Amino acid sequence: DGGITQSPKYLFRKEGQNVTLSCEQNLNHDAMYWYRQDPGQGLRLIYYSQIVNDFQKGDIAEGYSVSREKKESFPLTVTSAQKNPTAFYLCASTRRGGGGYTFGSGTRLTVV
Amino acid sequence: GENVEQHPSTLSVQEGDSAVIKCTYSDSASNYFPWYKQELGKGPQLIIDIRSNVGEKKDQRIAVTLNKTAKHFSLHITETQPEDSAVYFCAASEKGSTLGRLYFGRGTQLTVWP
Numbered sequence A: 001d002g003g004i005t006q007s008p009k010y011l012f013r014k015e016g017q018n019v020t021l022s023c024e025q026n027l028n029h030d031a032m033y034w035y036r037q038d039p040g041q042g043l044r045l046i047y048y049s050q051i052v053n054d055f056q057k058g059d060i061a062e063g064y065s066v067s068r069e070k071k072e073s074f075p076l077t078v079t080s081a082q083k084n085p086t087a088f089y090l091c092a093s094t095r096r097g098g099g100g101y102t103f104g105s106g107t108r109l110t111v112v
Numbered sequence B: 001g002e003n004v005e006q007h008p009s010t011l012s013v014q015e016g017d018s019a020v021i022k023c024t025y026s027d028s029a030s031n032y033f034p035w036y037k038q039e040l041g042k043g044p045q046l047i048i049d050i051r052s053n054v055g056e057k058k059d060q061r062i063a064v065t066l067n068k069t070a071k072h073f074s075l076h077i078t079e080t081q082p083e084d085s086a087v088y089f090c091a092a093s094e095k096g097s098t099l100g101r102l103y104f105g106r107g108t109q110l111t112v113w114p
Helices: none
Strands: A004-007 A010-013 A019-025 A031-037 A043-051 A054-057 A064-066 A076-078 A087-094 A107-111 B004-007 B010-014 B019-025 B032-038 B045-051 B056-059 B062-067 B072-077 B086-093 B102-104 B108-113
Antiparallel strands (some): A019 A076, B062 B072
């Protein structure tokens, strides 16, 4: 079955450490997105990529970095520069021509 | 960019009653309006969507209406059931983009009481 997979489901990080969240899709979708979700804040866009080797900042990109070396993969690195990284992170993808996103099941990151 | 407002932020209904969630958008060029349901601890799931050339779309107990002139769209759930309890998000597309960045509302927590 086609889908989008995020791993790990839960992640704990010590302050000052970088951590990378994985997102892989086998839907042959062209565009991929990373969102951050905090209670009562809805979905806020971090980064997105519409084509391999190209990506754009979203609304809250500071303290995050991404890469898009393969169409199927869009990993997100939460750097030590991110002041408040504890959140639920969602990855999504969509095909050319528009239409709705397919979301992954999310990664809950906790800084300890 | 696009601005999407969603109301109410919380909604409680009795099982069997109807629920309505409303959204407004700012960019008249937006042409795609999906609705997502998010259960606790999971990713959002697309439940219904509508394009700007259609005024209404229905799928069993769920319907969406779109008023382009007023720039608002609504989700209607009839005969609600406890399993409808979730957070619902509306969204509007980015103009002119076939890869459609979506702009999301802040969500509505729907609770259906048995």
